[in-house]
Amino acid sequence: SLPSADGAEQPPADVLEPVIVDAAARAGVQPSEVVVVSATAAEWSDGSLGCPQPGMLYTQAQVSGYQVILRAAGQDLDYRVQGPDQFKLCEKP
Numbered sequence: 001s002l003p004s005a006d007g008a009e010q011p012p013a014d015v016l017e018p019v020i021v022d023a024a025a026r027a028g029v030q031p032s033e034v035v036v037v038s039a040t041a042a043e044w045s046d047g048s049l050g051c052p053q054p055g056m057l058y059t060q061a062q063v064s065g066y067q068v069i070l071r072a073a074g075q076d077l078d079y080r081v082q083g084p085d086q087f088k089l090c091e092k093p
Contacts, residue, residue, distance in 0.1 A: 001006050015081055016068065016082060019079050019081055019087050022079075023072045031044045034070050036068070036069075036070060037070060037071050039067075041065075041066055044080070045062065045063075046063065048063035050090070051087065051088070056083065064081060067079070068080075068081055
């Protein structure tokens, strides 16, 4: 795993890679151009992963994962990640 400034647990590469690829595709850049701003372990109180969308229902259970902030083409993207290929971009309405 990658070292982080604050010593927090970083997601493993198989968790981080698909998110970086997704961010690159959204921004129209190469994955190598995507910067990991932060990647920290997180606990959420329900299935919305701390990013509820209007009109959606979520499982009411603790969910563990990672919050990953990526910078691509000058834009910060806030991802909520549960595991390999289990992630969503948190877009504030």
